Amino acid sequence: MQRRLALGFSLSLLAAAALSGAANAQSGAPFKIGLILPMTGQQASTGKQEDAAVKLWVAQNGATFAGRKVEVILKDDGGVPDATKRIAQELVVNDKIDVLLGFGITPSAFATAPVATQSKTPMVVSAAATSAITEKSPYIVRTSFTLPQVTVPIADWAAAHGVKKAVTFVSDYGPGLDAEKFFKSQFTLDGGQIVGEIRTPLRAPDFAPFLQKVADLKPDAVFVFLPSGQGAAFMKQFGERGMDKSGIKLIATGDVTDDDQLNDMGDVALGIVNSHHYSAAHPSAVNKKFVQAFEQANHFRPNFMAVAAYDGMHVIYNALAATKGKGGGDALLAAMKGQIFESPRGQILIDAQTRDIVQDVYIRKVEKQNGQLWNVEFDVSKAVKDPGKEK
Numbered sequence: 010m011q012r013r014l015a016l017g018f019s020l021s022l023l024a025a026a027a028l029s030g031a032a033n034a035q036s037g038a039p040f041k042i043g044l045i046l047p048m049t050g051q052q053a054s055t056g057k058q059e060d061a062a063v064k065l066w067v068a069q070n071g072a073t074f075a076g077r078k079v080e081v082i083l084k085d086d087g088g089v090p091d092a093t094k095r096i097a098q099e100l101v102v103n104d105k106i107d108v109l110l111g112f113g114i115t116p117s118a119f120a121t122a123p124v125a126t127q128s129k130t131p132m133v134v135s136a137a138a139t140s141a142i143t144e145k146s147p148y149i150v151r152t153s154f155t156l157p158q159v160t161v162p163i164a165d166w167a168a169a170h171g172v173k174k175a176v177t178f179v180s181d182y183g184p185g186l187d188a189e190k191f192f193k194s195q196f197t198l199d200g201g202q203i204v205g206e207i208r209t210p211l212r213a214p215d216f217a218p219f220l221q222k223v224a225d226l227k228p229d230a231v232f233v234f235l236p237s238g239q240g241a242a243f244m245k246q247f248g249e250r251g252m253d254k255s256g257i258k259l260i261a262t263g264d265v266t267d268d269d270q271l272n273d274m275g276d277v278a279l280g281i282v283n284s285h286h287y288s289a290a291h292p293s294a295v296n297k298k299f300v301q302a303f304e305q306a307n308h309f310r311p312n313f314m315a316v317a318a319y320d321g322m323h324v325i326y327n328a329l330a331a332t333k334g335k336g337g338g339d340a341l342l343a344a345m346k347g348q349i350f351e352s353p354r355g356q357i358l359i360d361a362q363t364r365d366i367v368q369d370v371y372i373r374k375v376e377k378q379n380g381q382l383w384n385v386e387f388d389v390s391k392a393v394k395d396p397g398k399e400k
């Protein structure tokens with residue numbers, strides 16, 4: 010039976026699953042969160058960070074909430090989109106989960122969107138960051154970020170700080186193409202010039218030939234987006250080629266100076282100006298408490314993936330409370346729209362129209378403090394909506 014279902018989920022099975030949420034509450038069944046993450050493979054650091062954050066949330070807020078026992082079912086998709094979709098179908102039809110959470114990369118989120126729509130299951134995207142994801146299903150809510158959201162502020166910063174010619178250097182898939190497009194349009198609008206556009210493969214990239222191209226183009230700056238987990242390898246090759254001393258300024262989204270890896274990058278990372286929505290060094294009381302508890306439980310520093318999963322759980326718990334423990338796909342979704350609360354990153358809003366996150370975006374510089382590297386925030390754009398939605 011299990012096997013037959015895994016091979017082909019019919020629309021009617023997914024539609025039937027749509028009715029199970031409220032029935033679960035009546036029978037006193039646990040409220041189930043299907044957490045799909047890349048725990049293995051190239052994106053495994055995302056899985057590690059998000060899993061740890063979800064566990065911390067449950068430890069702090071209870072495995073019984075709003076009168077329901079809460080069960081998190083963690084599944085490893087290896088960052089393979091076909092696997093993500095198949096696992097989501099199994100979770101919906103067989104495990105009768107109430108909510109989906111996770112999605113380490115854009116192709117995994119894209120592949121799973123129809124499952125959320127057909128089964129009317131809220132799908133909380135806590136990692137993937139291509140602008141268009143929330144438009145793939147009316148049941149998608151995002152707690153991570155979008156590449157246009159974090160890219161526009163660094164384009165403005167570069168143009169205002171003497172960068173006249175820039176090369177874009179991005180991973181060749183959804184979020185990278187968003188970063189390239191929005192850096193180009195904003196930087197050009199600000200009077201800058203793009204003198205080269207470089208794209209690197211998502212899988213197992215060797216950055217050396219691409220870095221040579223940057224050196225040959227001799228821009229004032231190179232703007233880089235790479236997904237979480239690739240920053241350290243990039244910085245190593247950047248340093249080995251002496252590019253940190255070449256006069257070409259490195260600017261980036263904070264995915265590159267990722268808190269998961271930053272401390273191991275060494276001095277080559279010092280001084281890199283980058284933009285993002287979360288730094289482990291964010292100086293708020295809420296964040297200090299979060300970082301301390303996270304480090305105590307895990308012995309590593311939380312990154313932007315961890316905070317997005319923690320906030321994803323916050324959105325889900327708030328929605329469960331709003332339905333007084335009853336759940337149900339449409340009721341949960343309605344209760345997710347418009348939520349506002351203080352996250353470790355600062356104030357966040359789930360835009361009721363777009364179901365995407367509105368948040369502050371910070372300009373940061375990598376600095377050494379007490380022997381450790383941190384992204385130190387020094388400027389902020391408040392309450393940034395996804396520019397990708399402004400048609």
Ligand code: DHB
Pocket residue numbers: 055113114115116136137138139183184235236237238264
């Ligand atoms: C995506 C993945 C990442 O690891 C990241 O840092 C940004 C975006 C993505 O696939 O959408």
